[in-house]
Amino acid sequence: MMKKQLPVWSGQDVLRDKIDHQKSVWISVYMNRNRVWPTGPLGVWKRFRFYLRIIQKSSFFDNLMTFCVLLNTIVLGLDHAGMTAEMAEILTIANSYFTYIFIVEMAVKITAIGFGKYSADKMNHLDGGVVMLSIFELAMDEALSGSQNVNLSAFKTLRMLRTFRVFRIARLLKALKSMQTII
Numbered sequence: 032m033m034k035k036q037l038p039v040w041s042g043q044d045v046l047r048d049k050i051d052h053q054k055s056v057w058i059s060v061y062m063n064r065n066r067v068w069p070t071g072p073l074g075v076w077k078r079f080r081f082y083l084r085i086i087q088k089s090s091f092f093d094n095l096m097t098f099c100v101l102l103n104t105i106v107l108g109l110d111h112a113g114m115t116a117e118m119a120e121i122l123t124i125a126n127s128y129f130t131y132i133f134i135v136e137m138a139v140k141i142t143a144i145g146f147g148k149y150s151a152d153k154m155n156h157l158d159g160g161v162v163m164l165s166i167f168e169l170a171m172d173e174a175l176s177g178s179q180n181v182n183l184s185a186f187k188t189l190r191m192l193r194t195f196r197v198f199r200i201a202r203l204l205k206a207l208k209s210m211q212t213i214i
Contacts (some may be wrong), residue, residue, distance in 0.1 A: 052061040084143040096136050123172075130165040137162050 068074040083094045086092055109118075135157060141149050149155050 080143055087139055087143040099132050130169055133162050
């Protein structure tokens with residue numbers, strides 16, 4: 032029976048060599064300061080996730096997504112009865128772009144920290160639910176726009192789903208320290 036081969040990590044060959052105590056202490060300290068990655072595709076994937084995690088946890092990424100939520104809320108607020116057809120088209124396109132941005136944000140978070148840690152955060156439940164509803168809205172809007180016999184109540188239902196995006200404004204409250212104390 033063949034023995035199962037474990038993945039080979041870079042730096043293992045250094046540790047396998049017989050070295051005296053002084054050198055082994057220096058090597059362990061050096062290895063603690065620098066990350067040691069697996070070789071091959073697993074190492075590439077782990078490095079990708081590591082750097083993606085750095086981006087995802089940065090204040091720039093968080094502020095950019097908060098700004099997108101604010102802009103999306105403004106765009107949702109511009110929707111009103113009696114608006115022109117071109118205004119409605121512009122708002123639909125803007126909502127589609129915001130949906131794509133939030134899909135990318137969700138994918139980045141899940142890839143960077145994993146599904147378990149993503150689902151452990153309660154704010155991600157809200158964000159993920161709104162993104163799923165937005166994807167459903169895009170799919171239904173595409174399906175209904177292609178059919179000739181469009182029921183008016185179906186469009187009203189889609190508009191109602193769009194209002195769930197306003198719940199993302201709760202994310203802005205999370206960012207403001209003074210609002211956290213009030214809540």
